[in-house]
Amino acid sequence: MNNRLTALIFDVDGTLADTERDGHRVAFNRAFATMGVNWHWSIDLYGELLAIAGGKERLKFYLEKYRPDWQTENMTEFILQTHQLKSQYYRSLLQEGAIPLRPGVKRLILEAKEQGIRLAIATTSSLPNATALLETTLDPAWFEVIGAGDIVEHKKPAPDIYQYVLSQMNIAPQNCLVFEDTAHGLAAATQANLKTIVTVNEYTKNQDFTDAILVINQIGETAFPINISYLQQIMSNK
Numbered sequence: 001m002n003n004r005l006t007a008l009i010f011d012v013d014g015t016l017a018d019t020e021r022d023g024h025r026v027a028f029n030r031a032f033a034t035m036g037v038n039w040h041w042s043i044d045l046y047g048e049l050l051a052i053a054g055g056k057e058r059l060k061f062y063l064e065k066y067r068p069d070w071q072t073e074n075m076t077e078f079i080l081q082t083h084q085l086k087s088q089y090y091r092s093l094l095q096e097g098a099i100p101l102r103p104g105v106k107r108l109i110l111e112a113k114e115q116g117i118r119l120a121i122a123t124t125s126s127l128p129n130a131t132a133l134l135e136t137t138l139d140p141a142w143f144e145v146i147g148a149g150d151i152v153e154h155k156k157p158a159p160d161i162y163q164y165v166l167s168q169m170n171i172a173p174q175n176c177l178v179f180e181d182t183a184h185g186l187a188a189a190t191q192a193n194l195k196t197i198v199t200v201n202e203y204t205k206n207q208d209f210t211d212a213i214l215v216i217n218q219i220g221e222t223a224f225p226i227n228i229s230y231l232q233q234i235m236s237n238k
C-alpha cells in the first residue's frame with residue numbers, strides 16, 4: 001500500500017492554538033454578560049463542557065445540566081443569539097492577538113507548503129470562527145479545504161468532517177496525517193481511517209490516545225523540531 005505522506009489535516013481549536021481556554025470560554029462569558037445572564041464559565045467548568053463538541057451544542061448542554069429551571073421565551077433563539085455574540089467576541093480576541101499559535105505550528109505548516117504537501121482543516125468550530133483564526137495567524141488560502149462545523153450533520157467524535165475533507169481533496173486516507181488534541185478528534189479521524197498525531201494540552205493531557213500514532217505535548221519549534229521527513233518515517237513504520 002502506498003502510504004507516502006502527501007497531506008496534513010489540522011484540527012483547529014486546541015491544536016493550532018489554545019483557543020478554548022483563552023478564546024471561546026472568555027468570549028462565552030462576555031456574551032453571557034451582554035445577554036444579561038449572571039453566568040460564568042470557569043477554566044475547570046469549561047474543561048467539563050468540552051466533552052460536548054460545538055459551541056451551540058455546548059451551551060444547550062450547560063442549560064440542561066446547570067440551569068434546568070432557567071426560562072426564556074425562545075430557547076433556540078437564545079442559544080443562537082448568544083452563540084453569535086460569543087463568535088463576535090471570539091473574533092475580536094483573535095484580532096487583538098490574544099490567542100497565539102501553539103509552538104511549531106507555523107513552522108511545520110510553512111515547511112509542508114515548501115515541500116508541496118497539501119494542507120486542510122477539519123474542525124467542529126463554525127466556518128467564520130475557524131477562518132478568523134487562520135486569517136489572523138496563518139493564511140486561509142494555504143488550505144485547499146477548510147472543513148468546518150455545520151457543513152456535516154454529525155460533529156466529532158463522528159468521522160463526518162474528516163470524510164468530508166477526504167472527499168473534497170479526493171485523496172486516500174493512507175496518504176494523510178492528522179493533527180488533533182482531543183480523544184474526540186482522534187476518534188473522528190481514526191474512524192475515517194486516518195493516522196493521527198496528538199498534541200495534548202492542559203485540558204486533554206489525561207485522555208485516552210491509544211489509537212494515535214504519536215502523542216506529544218507540542219510540535220516543536222527550535223532545537224529538535226518535528227519535521228516532514230520525520231513524519232514521513234512515522235507514516236512508513238505504521
Ligand code: XBP
Binds near residue numbers: 011013054123125
Ligand atoms: C472545537 C469545538 C468548538 C469550539 C467552539 O472543536 O468543540 O465547539 O469550542 O466553536 P475542534 P463554535 O477541536 O474540532 O476544532 O462556537 O464555532 O462551534
